[in-house]
Amino acid sequence: MTAIRSTQAAIVLHPSAELARFVSALQFKDIPEHVVRRCEDLFLDTMASILAGSTARAVKSMGKFGLLMGPQNGSSEDFVNRRLTSPLFAAMSNAASAHVVEQDDVHNGSVFHPAAVVFPPALAVAQAIGASGEEFITASVAGYEAGIRIGEFLGRSHYKIFHTTGTAGTVAAAVAVGRLLKLNTEQMLHAIGSAGTQAAGLWEFLRDAADSKQLHTAHAAASGLTSAYLAQDGFTGARRILEGLQGMAAGMSTDADPSKIVDRLGQRWALAETSFKFHASCRHTHPAADALQHAIRTHGLKATEISKVVTHVHQGAIDVLGPVTDPQTVHQSKFSMGTVLALIALRNSADLANFDSGLKDKAVAEFRDRVVMELDEEVDSAYPARWIGKVTVTTTDGRVVTGRVDEPKGDPGNTLSRAEIEQKALRLGTYLGASTEAEVKALIAKVWAIASEPALGRLL
Amino acid sequence: MTAIRSTQAAIVLHPSAELARFVSALQFKDIPEHVVRRCEDLFLDTMASILAGSTARAVKSMGKFGLLMGPQNGSSEDFVNRRLTSPLFAAMSNAASAHVVEQDDVHNGSVFHPAAVVFPPALAVAQAIGASGEEFITASVAGYEAGIRIGEFLGRSHYKIFHTTGTAGTVAAAVAVGRLLKLNTEQMLHAIGSAGTQAAGLWEFLRDAADSKQLHTAHAAASGLTSAYLAQDGFTGARRILEGLQGMAAGMSTDADPSKIVDRLGQRWALAETSFKFHASCRHTHPAADALQHAIRTHGLKATEISKVVTHVHQGAIDVLGPVTDPQTVHQSKFSMGTVLALIALRNSADLANFDSGLKDKAVAEFRDRVVMELDEEVDSAYPARWIGKVTVTTTDGRVVTGRVDEPKGDPGNTLSRAEIEQKALRLGTYLGASTEAEVKALIAKVWAIASEPALGRLL
Structure with a gap:
């Protein structure tokens, strides 16, 4: 039992509620240092993917949509349009961009790409509210821990039809943003409920090489972010959206295992199991x-x-x-x-x-x-x-x-060093002239120092 | 065969493509007059529901989210915040509001509430681009025809777990907005693909009396609208998102019948089969x-x-x-x-x-x-x-x-007269002081004249 759980061990919660309690109570000091460092690694790797993808046609389309529908100002960086806007549109642009070059991270056990759906909304909201680097990392870890476990919970039958990054990703985004907004357990449960009922993403697009993968991450980021803000305002969601009789697993899985939702919370750090992608492919x-x-x-x-x-x-x-x-x-x-x-x-x-x-x-x-x-x-x-x-x-x-x-390059047992991550960041960040080498180098320095940042500002 | 179909009868299309062709080619002159009049009836009925719902707590939360994330100006009326904004946020507010008092219309065969997901995005976009009343009606009819058929296609197994208004509604919203944006068949098919892969909505919330129903309509309106704008910009979607091997039915239905998607397009007007709700309940x-x-x-x-x-x-x-x-x-x-x-x-x-x-x-x-x-x-x-x-x-x-x-009050064979619709609109529009009697009366006059409007402006 972790410290967080043992204090309320007498209360028996259903899996969604136990997850909500863990992520809402998670503190920076509870996270082992190697997990914090790996989180920074994954964040830099994601920023590089966002920059590399930012000139892609489909990503530009998402950016244009933001220009048309969103505000002309704000505190959140939209790396596609290279402008500041509200968190919603920064999250959508950046999430669409994070996944397009197929170089963002993946968690093997859940077949889920946490980075693309966790970091963009977390960063956008952290910048909007001036959260500290510690808070940003805590929120991102919460998003990873939740999303990966939900991906595992939904199982292989889910992944046959559904793009887990889109579905579990919606909840992961809600958890990350919810933690930044300091939702209490009850509010977090509502945020998870609202996110789960918006969870979507079908593999059908693969047959046509359509742009939907970028839409799935943008949608997950946007819907998750929306769910967390709504919960902060008292908007309620289903309490058992994951495991309930008419919830996500009931509708979209035939082999779901609810015990996975809460698997060793606080003891097992799923973020540290996440693999870097070395090849630029699926x-x-x-x-x-x-x-x-x-x-x-x-x-x-x-x-x-x-x-x-x-x-x-x-x-x-x-x-x-x-x-x-x-x-x-x-x-x-x-x-x-x-x-x-x-x-x-x-x-x-x-x-x-x-x-x-x-x-x-x-x-x-x-x-x-x-x-x-x-x-x-x-x-x-x-x-x-x-x-x-x-x-x-x-x-x-x-x-x-x-x-x-037995372990492909980038897996936890065969991982990338910080030097290799920096090299990959430089290669990706300057891909097709998305940004300059100097910008990427400055970004690298900021990311390695992010844990001591009192209030997150612009990264580029 | 309808005129639209017979001109290209030699081309055999799969159901999603045939639907896309029908809705993108639909012209005002193709729509029978009684369907146009019924569309006006349903639109007034929806506006009344939007006003009646606009003071509800959950709807106010959605409105606040729009204030936080959206622009401070625009041409689209947000009836919850009573302000002008971009089409996305007007559509979200109004769609959330349309469904909350449980007085909006329903199509029996599909168990689908078309109004809440079709009119809010169609109105918001029509106001933004200054579309004519005829274009607005044509787009709304297209949304109804598509959404109802998709609901029928997804079948009873779908409705056991999924809120069809949320799922089929996402595609219906995309079709309505896509028709306003004058998408061609190819673009419309992409819009449908992007919408279908975002389709979501689970019944689990009913057990907790949670606010998700309002989220489902807002989500459908927002995701559908997004899909249409993206398609206009060249963003692609799956071509068989409805009937494909990893599409909506594959993931969310066990009794789907693809022939329903194209059931008598241009001959059968599903909009005219839609029932008004007389009681304020499910x-x-x-x-x-x-x-x-x-x-x-x-x-x-x-x-x-x-x-x-x-x-x-x-x-x-x-x-x-x-x-x-x-x-x-x-x-x-x-x-x-x-x-x-x-x-x-x-x-x-x-x-x-x-x-x-x-x-x-x-x-x-x-x-x-x-x-x-x-x-x-x-x-x-x-x-x-x-x-x-x-x-x-x-x-x-x-x-x-x-x-x-054998036919509950409000069903097509036991429908409401225009006088009864006006009475209902006055009752709903002034509910909890949402608007004044004078405002509702002016609204009624505008709706009855909407078909001759050269460019849709403000309704309130």
Whole structure:
């Protein structure tokens, strides 16, 4: 039992209420230092993703919508329009931008991208109310802890149809903003209720390479933020929106496990389990990409020597990547297992620039068609707790070799150093001229010092 | 085949695309005059509901959120704050307000309240862009036709967990706004895709009498409006968000029928099938209320003579009203079958004022406990196409009598006259001093003349 829980241990709460109590009571001093440091790492990584995405067409559309509907002033930075506005529109722009280059973090067990839905609303509100760096970090940790557990709770059946980052993300955003607004337990429960009843996001868009992923994060950030502000004003929500008979799991999952909602709150820090993305593609491609790299290095293979790659994957990879057989856009190509492995084999890098130039590259397209996915029992049973990568490579001269990784690059056991995070931030922050190297360097310095900031101001 | 469809009859489209083509091509001249007149009726009825709801606590919270996040000026009327703002915040305020007094319209077959999610965003955008009355009506009709068919498509399994007004409503709002923005078929399909992937709304809140119903309509209006503006700017959505393998029905229904999406487009006018609400309660209570009134009148009963009322209902009534056994708020009491029948028996009226004074009335509470719901095969099979009301009343002296209605008051076959609509508008518009009688009368005159308005301006 944690200190927070044991003080009221006599009261037995249902899972949503227990979660609300934990996140509303969470204090900076309760958070272990390595979690605080990892939170800073993840925040910088997210800022870099926001900058890298800020020139994308779909993200610009979201920014324009904010210009049309929002106020012309405020204290919250909208990094897409590079202006100050109200928290709602800053959160929407930045959340849309955070996810588009597919370089933001992911939590394996929940298959959930917390950064894109937690940091944008938390930052926008922290800037609006002048919250301290400690408060911002506490709120962000609360958002991660809630969102990841809700993603785990909703389970694999949910993820087959629903984009967990959109659904669980709405609640995560509400929790982060609610903590900044210092909601009490009762208000926080209402914020969670209002967020859960707005939770949305369907995978159908993948088939058409549509822009919905950016909409899902913007929607989660906006709806979550709205829920927290409404709760602060007394607006009420369902008390059991997660586990109730007509709640999220009832409507959108067949394998939900309510015990996950409160799994070791205060003891287990799910934020620290979150992985950085090294390749600029859908996370489902990363284990196979690293396994192929392993096979290539181990056996000294050249791309031209490879006649076939079988990737042994979990069902979720097939569900998400399966529909993408002939990618038409750069964004869609990040969901093409064949394209990702082609870039690894041909260029030894699946970074942003290689995806841009790879889309029309005939060699990439040819290699892509040599890649197949097969459901693998070992990989599928380990998933989503562990994302094992396994490939079987057949060479043009008939050899059959294998490659394997047990933790893809960026996972907690194979994480990025601060130097690697800074390098990635510089690469992403200056992508397509989104910002200057000097701006990114100043941003890096501000983020590493954020915990001691008395009141959050502008970052750029 | 309609004129619109036959010109391109050679092209076979999937249901979402056929719907997009119909609503984007719909012209004022295509709409039969009786549908135009009914649309005006429904719009006045909605404006009255918006005014009546504008002083409610939860609605005020939504209004305050708009003041905090939105611009201080614009061309769209926010009737909650009584100010002009951008279309997004006007739509959110007014949509939240439209549904709170439970007097807005309902379409039986889809169990969907079109008014609350179609008119607020359509009006807000029409005012912002200076659309004509004809354009406003055309857009509203498009929203009704789309939303009702999507509600029917999603089916009864959807409605068991999801508030169809929130889910189908998001798409209906997108269609109405999309038509005002003159989206072409392709853009409209994207708007529908973006709206469908944001569709949300769970019934869980009913158990707690929470404010979520107001959030659902505001969310639908806001997300739908956002989707249409984004589509105008080139933002893309899934092409089969309704019927696709990872679309709305896949995630949120087990009995969806895609043929409903395009059911007799251009021939059948679903808007004209929409019912006005006469009692100020959840529509599921109306058939029984009218049936009880019928029994009381036929047999000359007094409330004190009634020892038991069995209402013979459809499963949907049990799902929605069943959890409400001891209503704690006026709003929740509108979902209490017992409370509604008590008001009918004791006061011969379940209007807004009677709900307000009835909550703490001991006689109402006592009568409430004499009412039970029982699933009835005839009523359940006819539903949702027909909402039959049947009650069996047992008197204190042991008599057993029955009451029955085949079309509750307000249904298309038992509709309100313009005089009755005006009376209802005056009653609602002046409820709790929301507006003056003079304001409502001026509003009535404007609505009856709206079709000839060259550019929509302020209504109040």
